[in-house]
Amino acid sequence: xxxxxxxxxxxxxxxxxxxxxxxxxxxxxxxxxxxxxxxxxxxxxxxxxxxxxxxxxxxxxxxxxxxxxxxxxxxxxxxxxxxxxxxxxxxxxxxxxxxxxxxxxxxxxxxxxxxxxxxxxxxxxxxxxxxxxxxxxxxxxxxxxxxxxxxxxxxxxxxxxxxxxxxxxxxxxxxxxxxxxxxxxxxxxxxxxxxxxxxxxxxxxxxxxxxxxxxxxxxxxxxxxxxxxxxxxxxxxxxxxxxxxxxxxxxxxxxxxxxxxxxxxxxxxxxxxxxxxxxxxxxxxxxxxxxxxxxxxxx
Numbered sequence: 001x002x003x004x005x006x007x008x009x010x011x012x013x014x015x016x017x018x019x020x021x022x023x024x025x026x027x028x029x030x031x032x033x034x035x036x037x038x039x040x041x042x043x044x045x046x047x048x049x050x051x052x053x054x055x056x057x058x059x060x061x062x063x064x065x066x067x068x069x070x071x072x073x074x075x076x077x078x079x080x081x082x083x084x085x086x087x088x089x090x091x092x093x094x095x096x097x098x099x100x101x102x103x104x105x106x107x108x109x110x111x112x113x114x115x116x117x118x119x120x121x122x123x124x125x126x127x128x129x130x131x132x133x134x135x136x137x138x139x140x141x142x143x144x145x146x147x148x149x150x151x152x153x154x155x156x157x158x159x160x161x162x163x164x165x166x167x168x169x170x171x172x173x174x175x176x177x178x179x180x181x182x183x184x185x186x187x188x189x190x191x192x193x194x195x196x197x198x199x200x201x202x203x204x205x206x207x208x209x210x211x212x213x214x215x216x217x218x219x220x221x222x223x224x225x226x227x228x229x230x231x232x233x234x235x236x237x238x239x240x241x242x243x244x245x246x247x248x249x250x251x252x253x254x255x256x257x258x259x260x261x262x263x264x265x266x267x268x269x270x271x272x273x274x275x276x277x278x279x280x281x282x283x284x285x286x287x288x289x290x291x292x293x294x295x296x297x298x299x
Contacts, residue, residue, distance in 0.1 A: 002026040007086050008077035010035040017075045018044040020270040032057040071095045081176040084109045091120040098125045102186040103284040105178045106292050110285045125278035129265035130191040140195045154223045161231035161244040180212040182291040185227045190287035196221035204297045
């Protein structure tokens with residue numbers, strides 16, 4: 001049984017990390033979040049210590065370490081712009097790290113963390129859950145076994161409705177979230193470059209506070225992509241069905257269904273990490289480079 005601590009316990013994605021820790025037979029011993037609405041912890045680790053001030057959290061972790069309790073992993077679910085700092089904290093206390101996407105906001109942050117990883121001799125892992133999705137794995141095998149010189153035409157559309165709260169929160173601040181392409185698109189870009197090869201070029205057709213679109217040329221794919229959090233952009237049929245999310249990936253006109261099967265992918269990610277087969281800094285860097293260039297286009 002490994003000992004975990006968690007930073008960002010009140011966030012939307014935190015319960016998936018708590019569940020993954022529990023499902024893999026490990027223990028969450030302490031958690032931190034400046035917001036105290038974390039009753040969800042009762043469903044997973046009611047005995048875990050909880051702090052709303054980082055200084056007290058840090059002091060507590062130091063205390064239990066000195067008492068002989070080893071902190072094996074730090075799980076990070078904090079706002080995107082804090083990931084870099086919290087990863088560094090995890091390395092400094094001698095733990096391996098599991099960080100939610102996006103790992104960091106800029107590729108040079110990855111380079112610095114690679115050096116720190118070597119210095120502290122601990123591993124930084126990231127959650128690239130689509131790489132574990134059954135439909136995505138089948139697609140990767142199909143492309144790998146096809147003609148190596150074939151270039152596929154791909155359309156990616158992802159609309160996930162968000163209310164006005166989004167713009168008031170850190171997610172609506174591009175300097176903190178990285179913007180639409182980073183916040184909701186990074187794992188799609190990671191999946192595409194993982195299957196079809198590295199980025200050759202890109203363009204941005206639309207970049208507003210709620211919608212990003214453009215093209216992406218990969219080694220084996222020309223991708224038209226569209227990302228939005230504006231419910232008005234949902235297809236009429238989706239609106240009629242009163243759904244709030246629309247997700248499609250079309251390759252050469254054939255749709256790839258990956259709307260289902262997301263629920264347990266964090267647990268699968270944790271299992272792989274605990275086996276020593278997690279995705280690390282180098283794995284995440286390509287998608288971070290893509291979204292960073294999209295964000296800074298025409299600035």
